Amino acid sequence: MMRSFRVSVFMFSLLIFILLSCSNELPFESQNDLSTPQVTLQTIEGNTVYEGILPGGALFKIWMPDNWNNELVIFAHGYVDPTQPVAIPESQLTLDDGTYVPDLVTEMGYAFATTSYRENGFVVQEAIIDLVELEFTFEELLPEPEFVYLIGGSEGGLITIKSLEMKKLYDGGLALCGPIGDFQRQVNYIGDFRVLYDYFFPGVLPGSPMQIPDELIANWESKYVPRILSLMQTYPDRVQQLIRCAKAPVDPNDPATFAQTVLGVLWFNVFATNDLVARVGDNPYDNMDRQYHGSGDDQYLNKNVQRFKADPEALANLKRMYDTTGDLNRPVVTMHTVGDPIVPAWHERLYREKVFPENGRIMYTNEFIWRYGHCNFTKEEVLKGFTLMVQKAKLYKELQLPMPTMVLR
Numbered sequence: 039m040m041r042s043f044r045v046s047v048f049m050f051s052l053l054i055f056i057l058l059s060c061s062n063e064l065p066f067e068s069q070n071d072l073s074t075p076q077v078t079l080q081t082i083e084g085n086t087v088y089e090g091i092l093p094g095g096a097l098f099k100i101w102m103p104d105n106w107n108n109e110l111v112i113f114a115h116g117y118v119d120p121t122q123p124v125a126i127p128e129s130q131l132t133l134d135d136g137t138y139v140p141d142l143v144t145e146m147g148y149a150f151a152t153t154s155y156r157e158n159g160f161v162v163q164e165a166i167i168d169l170v171e172l173e174f175t176f177e178e179l180l181p182e183p184e185f186v187y188l189i190g191g192s193e194g195g196l197i198t199i200k201s202l203e204m205k206k207l208y209d210g211g212l213a214l215c216g217p218i219g220d221f222q223r224q225v226n227y228i229g230d231f232r233v234l235y236d237y238f239f240p241g242v243l244p245g246s247p248m249q250i251p252d253e254l255i256a257n258w259e260s261k262y263v264p265r266i267l268s269l270m271q272t273y274p275d276r277v278q279q280l281i282r283c284a285k286a287p288v289d290p291n292d293p294a295t296f297a298q299t300v301l302g303v304l305w306f307n308v309f310a311t312n313d314l315v316a317r318v319g320d321n322p323y324d325n326m327d328r329q330y331h332g333s334g335d336d337q338y339l340n341k342n343v344q345r346f347k348a349d350p351e352a353l354a355n356l357k358r359m360y361d362t363t364g365d366l367n368r369p370v371v372t373m374h375t376v377g378d379p380i381v382p383a384w385h386e387r388l389y390r391e392k393v394f395p396e397n398g399r400i401m402y403t404n405e406f407i408w409r410y411g412h413c414n415f416t417k418e419e420v421l422k423g424f425t426l427m428v429q430k431a432k433l434y435k436e437l438q439l440p441m442p443t444m445v446l447r
Contacts (some may be wrong), residue, residue, distance in 0.1 A: 067218045077179065085144050088179060090173040094164075097126055097394070100176060101140045107147035110176060110183040112169060112208075113139065113200075115152065116192030116413070117306075120159035120313045124223065126152060130191065137417040149183065159313035162360055165197045174395035177392060185209045185431065191413045191425065192381060193214060195359065195372070199389070202368050210431030211370040212423050215413040217381045218372065219388025221360035222322065222353065223316070224226060226381060229323035229346065231284045232307040237298070238276040239269055243304075248321045248346060250311050258308055262283055266298060275334075281333030284340070287377040291412040292320040299379040302412065303385045306380060318355040364392025369430035375422045377410035398432055 077090035088100040115130045131139045143150040173186060188208040190198035195216020202211045217224040232247035241358045242265060242442070245251040254262065270277050277296055283290055286303060289295040315321060326347050332342045333339045375385045386404050393402040405423055407415060 052194040053169075071319065074341075075231075082213075083141075085140075085148050087210055090175075092153060092156075092168060092175060094156045094168055095158040096168040096171070097124065098175060099126055099152055099170050101144050101150040102180060102390055103144040103147060103149065105147050106149055108181070108183055109147075109150060109185040110149045110173075110187070111143050112186065112188050113152040113157065113171060114165060114169060114188060114194035114197040115155075116190070116194045117160070117310065118158040120157070121309070122158055122321045124154050124156070124158060126154045128388055130194075133417055133420065134411070134414055135416055142417065144423075144439030147178070149180070152317065159361070160193070160317055162193065162197050162200060165194075166201050166204065168199070169201060170205075170337060173207060185212065185435075187424075187427065187431065190214065190216065195381075196221075198360070199362050199370065202370055203363050204367075206367045209435060210427045212427045213370060213372045214415065214420075214423075215374050215378055216372070217360075217385055218362050219385035219392075223355055223388070224381065224385070225322050226324065226328075228307050228310075230285060230304060230325060230328065230330075231280075231303045232285050233325060233344045233346070234280055235304060237339060238280050238333075239266075239273070240267065241310075242266065247303075247344070248311060248315065248323055250308055252281075254308055255446070258305070260439045263301060265391055266301065266313050270297060270300065283330045284333075285382075287379045287410065288383065289377060292410070295379075295410050298411075315352075318352040318359065320347060320349035320352040322348050322356045324353075337343075337363065362389060362392060362397070364389065366393065369401050369403075369427065369434050371403045371405065371407045371423050371427040373407060373415065375407045375409045375411055375414050375417070378412050378414075379410075380412040400430055400437075403430065 077078045077088050077089045081087070084103045084104050086104075087166065087388070088102070090098055092098050113131070115127050118127055143306055151172055153168050155161050155168050157164060170189065176183070186208050187210050188201055189212040190196075190200050191214040193216070195213035196218055198211045198213040199216060200216045202208055229247050232243075236243065236247065243262065244254050277300065280286075281296065281299065283319065284303075286299050287424075288299050323346050327345075329353055330336065330339055372386060374386050376383050384405065386406070388404070392405060402427060405419075405426075407419055
């Protein structure tokens, strides 16, 4: 993207149209009102904070530090329960050690911007466009940055990767714990966990793994979480078999992680399944030929576990909407905790296999963190990944500059 001029409202509309037209995918027909959004601002501890609404309806927030270094960091947040109101998920802006990401970024001199997206749920295609609108809105309100970096965690990690595969809008990307390797395998991992849970603990959860009733969603915290925890204490051997058969990560030295894994994976089945089925048009989960291992009687398990057959059109939509290609336009650094129970670390290996036939090492670097937990990174680890991404982005840009013309005398 050219950054040598400010984008007028007319040019904004034109550029969005061009961006989508040149894309490998057309997520939806834009009905956006591209009038200039209302913006409020306030000064908070050395930052001017701008808040408003993007043309597509998503909320946005920009932190501009007094000591701006002329570079912008855009944050793509992760999955949010579709039953919740659209809002910037502040909880995802805080690391497990309490570090507030906007403060961390602006203290280094970078501007920081994020958006709610226009909807919650599996909104990868919509989020890509909302992030484009966020960058253009930044350039409408403030001086144009020299470098723009995109970082995201979980679903935001997938959005980051797909954004850097589709367009040359960003100078570099940092994708944390994202389902970037194979989205159908991610769906199957969550679905397998639910069918295995229903086998080992029959009758606990109503509905089916691919049809979640409203009653289960509404009473998850008050009714079903206590029931799940109680049965885990009563039948610890069944829990062990469930974890083995599902190949779900736990920390064997920390018994509390068994409950964290079970509740975490089941939460995604409960709060994400209906949304995903609606977006792809039908059931994308398939375990018809799956053979499970690790129970007390695998033959009986495989004969009696519930089976599902994926709809071919839903699978095609899933691949089109959520799968990555490995064909990066700008350098990316990915990070993953090895013991991630929600988005397993095998995604990194699968993505690496996609990248290396297409791109050199400067385009892709992966860092593993030997720890249990989903996106469970320290401030120091995130800073290390971010610094590496910035270095690679600037090196890549230098390599793309034309060589000076030699004059023969």
